[in-house]
Amino acid sequence: MADKYILRVTAGPDYDEASHVEVPVNRAAPVRIQSSEADIELNVRIRDYQGLPRGSPTTSAYFATEPHAYNQDQYSISFRFTPRRPVESGAKNGQNGRKASMDDCDGIRATDLQFGNDFDRPIRDRLPPGFSTAMSIVKWWIDPGLDGDAYADKPHLYGPALSSFNVLCLGAGEYDEARGGLWFDEGGDESGMQTRRKLGMPDSSKARMKWALKQDNKQKFVFSYGRTYGFDFYNPYLDFSKLSLRLPGFQLPMAKYWDGQGLRKPERRSHELRYVLRDKRTAKVYLVVLITIYLREDVGPDGTIAEGAAARAAETNAGRDTVDDRCDETRALKEARDRLGGPDGETRPDDVD
Secondary structure (H helix, E strand, C coil), X not given: CHHHEEEEEEEECCCCHHHCEXXXXXXXXXXXXXXXXXXXXXXXXXXXXXXXXXXXXXXXXXXXXXXXXXXXXXXXXXXXXXXXXXXXXXXXXXXXXXXXXXXXXXXXXXXXXEXXXXXXXXXXXXXXXXXXXXXXXXXXXXXXXXXXXXXXXXXXXXXEHHHHCCEEEECCCEEEHHHCEEECCCEEXXXXXXXXXXXXXXXXXXXXXXXXXXXXXXXXXEEECCCCEEEEEEECCEECCCCEEEECCEEEEHHHCCCXXXXXXXXXXXXEEEEEEEECCCCCEEEEEEEEEEEHHHECCCCCECCCCCCCEEXXXXXXCCCCCCCCHHHHHHXXXXXXXXXXXXXXXXXCC
16 A cells, blocks of 8 residues: 555644745755744654655665664654744844743743644544554553543644653754764753753653653753754654554554545545644644655656645545554553563653643
8 A cells, every 4th residue: 555655744833834845854964944933953764765855865874873773763853943032022123022921931841842743634533443552552651741632623642842752952962964964862962961960850761751751840841942952753663664553562554544534435645644843832833744645646757746636536445455453452452561561660651740
């Protein structure tokens, strides 16, 4: 089924796709995204990539570097994030003016900054068998801070940025072509390390992610305006080359359920998966990364998308997908425990306040 589709990644400062630029997947040079809210430099890497723009590298040196080689990580969304101080509505001539409100704390509270997925349309009628089991696996072993409502009219699954990203660097990190472009180690620059020590933030990724699940720890931390932070989000579970989700004990063909619009009659000719960095309190959006799959027949040799590709319908036999997405929930949970280990020392839902 995956060979019917081609991927395209775009990114921008908000949901409006007119503001997006095409991301050169697996290229070392980052894409810069600027808005009144933030300055962002972005790398997206996907293993075994066969998408747009044409001629994109199939992989990145990032995946040959530890820990990603050992983990067999399949993709990475990595970026520098420099939040800007909000401008008062009356400010002129590019002046920052005064703080936007008395509620401003010279930055974005860690209790407010979120990262995750959201959708424009309901997906509740298209959730696959075993969805609740998959969510249990994700929340118990992978991201206990994840929260949201998959059954809402506009479904969303967000986690606190402080605990959701695999790597958090309190500083700008490095640009290293030998490692695929932007590179962040858990930690920070000199000032960032001082901040971590002052707050009692652990030095390792797993310990920091667990630490950040506690509400009182999140309340201590602010993403300061004008300061640069490095984020890296990656995992081995979403295989974009095969368009499949592979959790321990659970496998799902993504093309059938990508954005709640499965391979039905009539068939949608594009499907979207959206990653969003946002402010929970104000609903401000800082970054949107949109991964879209198109039918190959709708993409020209030069990479142009046929007009109306997202809206046209075509008759397709969904039964050609031979992947069995039935789920034995007991077996799936047992396999997850066996492969991912017990909860001792790991993050788990009980750690979340």
